[in-house]
Amino acid sequence: MTSINHVKQWMNMEPITLSNTHTPRDALTLIAKSADKELPIVEKGQMLGVVTLQDCVVHLDEDTDIFSIMKSEFLAVSDDFSLKENRDGAPLYVLHEKTGILEGVIGREEMAAYYERIREREEDAQKTIEWLKLSFDTAYEGVAIVDEKGIVQLFNETYSRYVGVTKEEAIGRSVENVIDNTRLPVVLKTGVPERNQPHRLQGQELVVHRLPIWKNGKVIGAVGMLVYEGITEIQQVLQRMELLHTTGKQTEKQGAEKPVRQGPVHFEDIVGESPVIAKAKKIGRKAAQTKAAVIITGETGVGKEPFAHAIHDMGKRSKGPFVAVNCSAIPENLLESELFGYEKGAFTGTRNDGKPGKIELAHGGTLFLDEIGDMPLTTQAKILRVLQEREVDRVGGTAPIPVDFRLITATNKDLKKQMEADKFREDLYYRLHVMPLHIPPLRERKQDIPLIIADQLPKLSEINETTEKTIDKEILQIMFRYEWPGNVRELLNVLERMFHLCEEDHIRSEDLPDGFNEQKRAPGSLSEWREKKQKQEQKFEQKQIEDVLKEVKGNKSEAAKRLGISRATLYNKLSRFS
Numbered sequence: 001m002t003s004i005n006h007v008k009q010w011m012n013m014e015p016i017t018l019s020n021t022h023t024p025r026d027a028l029t030l031i032a033k034s035a036d037k038e039l040p041i042v043e044k045g046q047m048l049g050v051v052t053l054q055d056c057v058v059h060l061d062e063d064t065d066i067f068s069i070m071k072s073e074f075l076a077v078s079d080d081f082s083l084k085e086n087r088d089g090a091p092l093y094v095l096h097e098k099t100g101i102l103e104g105v106i107g108r109e110e111m112a113a114y115y116e117r118i119r120e121r122e123e124d125a126q127k128t129i130e131w132l133k134l135s136f137d138t139a140y141e142g143v144a145i146v147d148e149k150g151i152v153q154l155f156n157e158t159y160s161r162y163v164g165v166t167k168e169e170a171i172g173r174s175v176e177n178v179i180d181n182t183r184l185p186v187v188l189k190t191g192v193p194e195r196n197q198p199h200r201l202q203g204q205e206l207v208v209h210r211l212p213i214w215k216n217g218k219v220i221g222a223v224g225m226l227v228y229e230g231i232t233e234i235q236q237v238l239q240r241m242e243l244l245h246t247t248g249k250q251t252e253k254q255g256a257e258k259p260v261r262q263g264p265v266h267f268e269d270i271v272g273e274s275p276v277i278a279k280a281k282k283i284g285r286k287a288a289q290t291k292a293a294v295i296i297t298g299e300t301g302v303g304k305e306p307f308a309h310a311i312h313d314m315g316k317r318s319k320g321p322f323v324a325v326n327c328s329a330i331p332e333n334l335l336e337s338e339l340f341g342y343e344k345g346a347f348t349g350t351r352n353d354g355k356p357g358k359i360e361l362a363h364g365g366t367l368f369l370d371e372i373g374d375m376p377l378t379t380q381a382k383i384l385r386v387l388q389e390r391e392v393d394r395v396g397g398t399a400p401i402p403v404d405f406r407l408i409t410a411t412n413k414d415l416k417k418q419m420e421a422d423k424f425r426e427d428l429y430y431r432l433h434v435m436p437l438h439i440p441p442l443r444e445r446k447q448d449i450p451l452i453i454a455d456q457l458p459k460l461s462e463i464n465e466t467t468e469k470t471i472d473k474e475i476l477q478i479m480f481r482y483e484w485p486g487n488v489r490e491l492l493n494v495l496e497r498m499f500h501l502c503e504e505d506h507i508r509s510e511d512l513p514d515g516f517n518e519q520k521r522a523p524g525s526l527s528e529w530r531e532k533k534q535k536q537e538q539k540f541e542q543k544q545i546e547d548v549l550k551e552v553k554g555n556k557s558e559a560a561k562r563l564g565i566s567r568a569t570l571y572n573k574l575s576r577f578s
């Protein structure tokens with residue numbers, strides 16, 4: 001079998017040759033036509049020697065026989081010679097092994113063509129390797145390959161993110177030291193594949209395949225594949241398939257209620273595969289398995305709440321309630337009764353019943369205090385007491401009520417700075433910072449943008465009962481350039497706006513909000529969000545005031561007293577509401 005390196009593939013089978021009829025001057029003329037500095041002398045097909053350019057020049061004007069300047073040292077090879085072995089710059093003469101007949105010549109031109117092909121092949125091979133590497137790393141599934149001794153040989157990004165071990169750390173190590181509870185050594189021993197097996201990793205049930213690699217009747221290694229990141233994912237696939245089967249019956253189903261996805265939030269529901277979000281999920285999963293207080297930090301709109309939910313739902317208290325309180329949305333004077341509740345008759349007036357606070361309601365479950373950085377100092381002191389004593393005092397209450405809950409807090413403020421500015425209690429700060437979890441901003445994980453879009457578009461179609469819409473690639477390019485000050489919340493808003501604005505089933509860059517492209521900050525992103533938040537706070541305050549007014553039968557002085565504000569402030573607020 002001839003290979004690319006074989007001399008036969010490349011030799012010039014009709015080389016210029018010299019014979020006894022040529023003079024040195026003739027030889028010089030012929031050498032000038034060739035790319036080499038010598039030519040072979042051939043007689044009846046047999047190669048006798050070579051004449052060099054230099055000798056021709058020296059003997060140019062002599063009327064001498066060409067044989068007199070012939071040299072008999074030249075590089076002769078047989079036709080199975082490999083060009084890989086050619087280390088010399090001089091031409092190669094391919095002679096028939098038995099007859100010595102000159103079959104061809106490898107001169108400079110032939111060598112240059114050979115090197116060119118080798119370079120092209122290397123480039124192609126390099127490209128293929130790059131593609132393979134990329135596909136290996138971007139494969140949704142985690143893939144780990146071990147040799148027959150169970151030593152990790154290949155390890156992709158997904159697996160690396162999942163187990164929190166870098167590729168460099170994993171490769172060359174025994175798989176048992178890289179993947180917890182791995183059964184790849186068993187598969188290496190038995191050679192029996194294990195498909196769709198549940199596997200507990202980082203405290204979560206996953207579905208894996210373990211496949212032996214056979215070669216020449218021997219198991220030379222094994223592949224471990226992480227197929228689904230959890231059972232819910234399989235359920236989602238089944239749901240999608242069901243949806244696919246029922247599309248034909250859509251007309252019958254029109255008007256029927258759409259299933260609304262409710263219930264627990266799992267880490268795999270938090271869309272994103274960027275290394276930073278994968279790391280956050282890993283820390284979150286770890287935190288979920290402990291009882292420790294978790295503090296989630298990150299800019300506004302990064303998704304701190306889904307993380308808090310996922311920690312709750314993966315933890316031991318998932319059967320208990322998840323009670324969220326947004327400390328910044330509740331006016332200061334109402335926050336305490338909201339958190340701690342109040343006892344019957346706590347306020348002067350006609351209110352009969354007491355009311356349990358959110359802390360009490362979180363008993364047996366999780367209390368999520370969002371925007372803890374906005375909590376007033378007095379409330380901070382009371383929260384600290386609850387955490388220390390594990391009991392809560394209702395406003396106006398006499399007997400403390402024992403409470404048992406897991407605490408998750410979140411903030412977009414720098415609590416350390418708040419502490420330094422005496423706006424946050426040091427003792428509470430340390431109490432909360434047992435398991436810190438930072439959620440990176442969207443600009444640091446732009447590779448998650450397409451995934452979030454892909455997740456969101458079908459949901460928007462479902463909610464709005466329209467056909468699915470596609471999105472222009474150009475939008476993604478623009479989105480990649482954008483800084484996303486409002487993070488995932490802003491992305492979802494922009495996407496929803498475009499979804500409604502687009503005229504056909506394809507969202508184009510024209511549908512992006514005005515100026516999105518030019519301005520660093522999308523119009524109405526952060527400011528719009530702040531405005532929304534203010535409105536939300538105002539609504540809450542209005543409802544509280546209305547409730548109190550109802551209870552005191554419209555007596556404004558009494559209401560003001562209960563609310564802890566002056567009558568003038570109450571009037572002020574009421575006029576603002578109207």
Ligand SMILES: Nc1ncnc2c1ncn2[C@@H]1O[C@H](COP(=O)(O)OP(=O)(O)OP(=O)(O)O)[C@@H](O)[C@H]1O
Pocket residue numbers: 269270271272298299300301302303304305306370410411412452488489492
């Ligand atoms: N990775 C994600 N995949 C899908 N949706 C997400 C993701 N992250 C956040 N979201 C959604 O983005 C919105 C904003 O998230 P969230 O309210 O949790 O932000 P936050 O970090 O708590 O912000 P803030 O500090 O302003 O309260 C929510 O609707 C949330 O469900």
